[in-house]
Amino acid sequence: MANRRTYGPNREDPVRGSADTAMEFPRLLALLLIVLEWTRPGLPSPLRPICDLRVLNHFIKEARDAEVAMKSCREGCSLSESVTVPQTTVDLDVWEKKNALEQAQEVQTGLWLLQQALSLLRTSVSNTELHSHIDTSIRNLLSINAVLRSLNIQEYTPPASAVGLEGTWRASSATDLLQVHVNFLRGKVHLLLSNAQACQQDVS
Amino acid sequence: MTCDHLSRLLALFVIFCAARTGSVVQGARDFEKKASMLLKEEPKNPKCFAEGRKDFTCFWEEDEERAGSVDQYSFTYTYQNENSSRCPLRVVPAAGGKRLFICHLNRTQMFVEMDVQVHREGMLIHNRSLFVELVFFLDPPGNVTVSGTGQQGQLNVSWVPPPLKYMEDSMMYEVIYAPEDQHPGQVEVAQASSELILRGLQSGTKYKVQVRVKLDGMSYNGYWSAWSDPVFMETLPAEFDPLILSLTLIISFILILLCLTMLLSHQSICSRFRFLIKKIWPTIPTPDGKFQGLFTVYGGDFQEWLGQTSGGLWLTPALVYSEERPSPLEVLSELSLCPSLSSPPLPPKASKALSAVRKEDVKNGLDEREVLERGDSARTDGWRPPPHDHWLMDRLRELHRHQASLLESQDAYVTLSTSNQGENGHADDNFEEALPLEVLFASRKTVSCESHSDLGSVQQSSGSGRLSSQSSFEYPHQAWTAKGPLYTYMAVADSGVSMDYSPMSRVDDIGKVVFYAHDYKNEIPAHRRPLLSRQYPVHDEG
Numbered sequence: 141m142a143n144r145r146t147y148g149p150n151r152e153d154p155v156r157g158s159a160d161t162a163m164e165f166p167r168l169l170a171l172l173l174i175v176l177e178w179t180r181p182g183l184p185s186p187l188r189p190i191c192d193l194r195v196l197n198h199f200i201k202e203a204r205d206a207e208v209a210m211k212s213c214r215e216g217c218s219l220s221e222s223v224t225v226p227q228t229t230v231d232l233d234v235w236e237k238k239n240a241l242e243q244a245q246e247v248q249t250g251l252w253l254l255q256q257a258l259s260l261l262r263t264s265v266s267n268t269e270l271h272s273h274i275d276t277s278i279r280n281l282l283s284i285n286a287v288l289r290s291l292n293i294q295e296y297t298p299p300a301s302a303v304g305l306e307g308t309w310r311a312s313s314a315t316d317l318l319q320v321h322v323n324f325l326r327g328k329v330h331l332l333l334s335n336a337q338a339c340q341q342d343v344s
Numbered sequence: 345m346t347c348d349h350l351s352r353l354l355a356l357f358v359i360f361c362a363a364r365t366g367s368v369v370q371g372a373r374d375f376e377k378k379a380s381m382l383l384k385e386e387p388k389n390p391k392c393f394a395e396g397r398k399d400f401t402c403f404w405e406e407d408e409e410r411a412g413s414v415d416q417y418s419f420t421y422t423y424q425n426e427n428s429s430r431c432p433l434r435v436v437p438a439a440g441g442k443r444l445f446i447c448h449l450n451r452t453q454m455f456v457e458m459d460v461q462v463h464r465e466g467m468l469i470h471n472r473s474l475f476v477e478l479v480f481f482l483d484p485p486g487n488v489t490v491s492g493t494g495q496q497g498q499l500n501v502s503w504v505p506p507p508l509k510y511m512e513d514s515m516m517y518e519v520i521y522a523p524e525d526q527h528p529g530q531v532e533v534a535q536a537s538s539e540l541i542l543r544g545l546q547s548g549t550k551y552k553v554q555v556r557v558k559l560d561g562m563s564y565n566g567y568w569s570a571w572s573d574p575v576f577m578e579t580l581p582a583e584f585d586p587l588i589l590s591l592t593l594i595i596s597f598i599l600i601l602l603c604l605t606m607l608l609s610h611q612s613i614c615s616r617f618r619f620l621i622k623k624i625w626p627t628i629p630t631p632d633g634k635f636q637g638l639f640t641v642y643g644g645d646f647q648e649w650l651g652q653t654s655g656g657l658w659l660t661p662a663l664v665y666s667e668e669r670p671s672p673l674e675v676l677s678e679l680s681l682c683p684s685l686s687s688p689p690l691p692p693k694a695s696k697a698l699s700a701v702r703k704e705d706v707k708n709g710l711d712e713r714e715v716l717e718r719g720d721s722a723r724t725d726g727w728r729p730p731p732h733d734h735w736l737m738d739r740l741r742e743l744h745r746h747q748a749s750l751l752e753s754q755d756a757y758v759t760l761s762t763s764n765q766g767e768n769g770h771a772d773d774n775f776e777e778a779l780p781l782e783v784l785f786a787s788r789k790t791v792s793c794e795s796h797s798d799l800g801s802v803q804q805s806s807g808s809g810r811l812s813s814q815s816s817f818e819y820p821h822q823a824w825t826a827k828g829p830l831y832t833y834m835a836v837a838d839s840g841v842s843m844d845y846s847p848m849s850r851v852d853d854i855g856k857v858v859f860y861a862h863d864y865k866n867e868i869p870a871h872r873r874p875l876l877s878r879q880y881p882v883h884d885e886g
Contacts, residue, residue: 197562197563227456228456229455230456231454232454232510233398309425323456326477326562327477334513335510
């Protein structure tokens with residue numbers, strides 16, 4: 141009842157009581173805090189870099205399992221059309237000459253290509269066991285993207301189309317595709333992660 | 345001047361050449377070692393391995409006779425999605441009349457499949473598909489150092505990994521260690537680290553340690569390298585654990601204290617020793633010693649034996665003091681014995697049951713009961729007339745004196761006094777003296793001749809005989825006065841048994857009867873004796 145305004149004798153402007161003026165300050169403060177909360181800069185806290193290579197080793201193992209499963213598949217495991225896959229070749233001299241950005245770009249392009257290819261394989265293949273393997277592989281590729289993000293490697297903007305990209309091959313069979321998948325993870329992705337700048341700082 | 349320059353140049357050149365050949369020779373030796381190892385390990389042909397980031401070598405073996413010249417062979421390799429290339433070959437003689445054909449590449453591509461084909465005069469002899477990063481064959485780790493950690497049974501092994509960039513995290517190591525002269529050694533694995541602590545080693549022994557390396561097989565793979573040169577190191581000598589030493593000292597100190605207190609607190613060490621021995625290993629007394637010839641000659645027939653022996657046996661209990669503590673149980677009664685007694689119904693059974701129940705007093709119990717049984721059997725067989733009672737008293741006194749001198753401890757004397765009011769009216773000096781260790785409970789055998797046998801059974805249903813026993817505690821070490829001819833005296837030298845002389849005519853009763861199991865330790869202090877006497881419910885007043 142402290143907010144009750146008392147009206148003056150002539151019913152003119154209401155006279156504000158002493159309690160009202162006392163409550164002004166807390167109200168303003170509350171309003172200020174709410175506004176500040178809304179307008180808080182929305183930058184996420186920096187991710188902790190994932191430098192443990194056992195994560196990647198786990199993905200490599202699962203990719204190998206998928207390759208083995210595909211080799212033993214007889215029916216319903218063929219690729220409907222040929223896909224573009226990244227080249228897995230690594231010449232260490234050539235690789236070392238590239239700077240970190242180029243290496244990251246190469247890896248991210250390859251990951252994107254593999255995602256496209258595996259999605260296509262998922263629709264082509266009718267074997268349910270292979271479905272689980274392919275789903276795992278696609279999930280792992282997305283996880284690798286998250287790992288790269290944690291290493292402060294900038295986001296990758298995929299090209300408009302995969303046709304005509306440099307450093308690519310064509311894979312026409314499912315086994316080739318999965319073999320490329322394994323070799324890519326073992327090679328370029330492993331090299332990139334093991335030499336990531338964010339991890340080097342931790343070590344040194 | 346020019347000669348000097350020239351000579352200097354010549355010297356430099358010679359040194360340079362020597363160094364080069366030295367390295368070449370060393371390289372060749374290394375290759376020979378690796379080749380010989382691979383020839384055993386790898387079944388496929390050609391054998392290929394990568395030594396570093398770029399070096400790649402393939403070779404195969406041919407017999408001397410069947411091998412052609414180098415020109416006949418061609419080595420082609422093809423990377424995936426690329427054109428094939430040729431590799432120049434060279435020949436090296438090997439042991440056992442063989443030749444090695446070697447191809448060496450300086451640049452390789454990894455993570456891509458490589459097809460290798462060997463043709464001899466157009467014909468394909470070897471074909472292989474491999475990944476370069478999966479056939480690493482590294483040199484053993486260098487600078488292997490073994491040092492102590494400062495703790496017992498531990499050694500610290502450290503090494504330098506092979507200088508391969510990007511691959512140090514993918515390397516795994518095996519450390520083999522053994523005492524110098526032992527084979528085989530124990531193996532420890534270390535992953536992606538360049539030192540290892542060996543634990544659980546013997547103290548003060550010289551150990552031989554070797555290390556080898558291999559890539560872990562995830563991204564890269566290969567063969568195990570050769571073992572590094574052995575390094576020897578001795579572990580710390582065994583030191584005496586201070587904790588064990590202190591505990592040993594304390595325990596031995598306590599034991600010595602115990603021994604000393606035991607020895608010093610008693611006057612006679614011998615008797616203490618004998619007492620201990622008796623407690624730990626009690627001797628089970630046998631009657632053989634007291635009854636010469638009873639068991640050997642007469643086969644236990646007491647009557648026969650009685651007939652053959654005379655009163656000379658009187659002397660035996662007094663004179664014979666064997667190792668075993670004698671428990672002479674004498675009941676001397678002047679009352680007549682009832683001749684027509686039925687066979688003692690219970691003592692054997694009861695005593696056996698008793699002994700079963702009272703295991704801790706078996707020794708003395710058996711002793712007593714044996715004597716008592718004999719007494720029983722003797723009773724039934726008839727008696728000879730006892731001598732005069734004054735002789736009896738003399739005898740008793742002498743025995744008592746003798747016993748008192750022999751048994752310096754305070755033994756319990758239970759005296760059973762009876763007053764016979766039976767019709768028998770025989771002289772109280774009916775007494776069998778020829779058997780000093782017999783128990784003659786003549787008083788119990790009244791007219792009715794109740795055969796509730798347990799000896800010393802005080803509570804009788806007949807009630808015509810009265811047995812009262814008094815504990816010797818009431819006569820503590822004083823002159824044990826003979827109470828007169830009316831009394832039956834039972835002198836019991838008891839070193840631990842306590843008998844509840846209650847009717848145990850039936851085996852069932854045994855469970856219901858309360859046993860007083862207090863031990864007569866010889867060191868019962870004087871002031872406690874009256875207490876003990878209360879536990880003796882052996883009075884039967886009627």
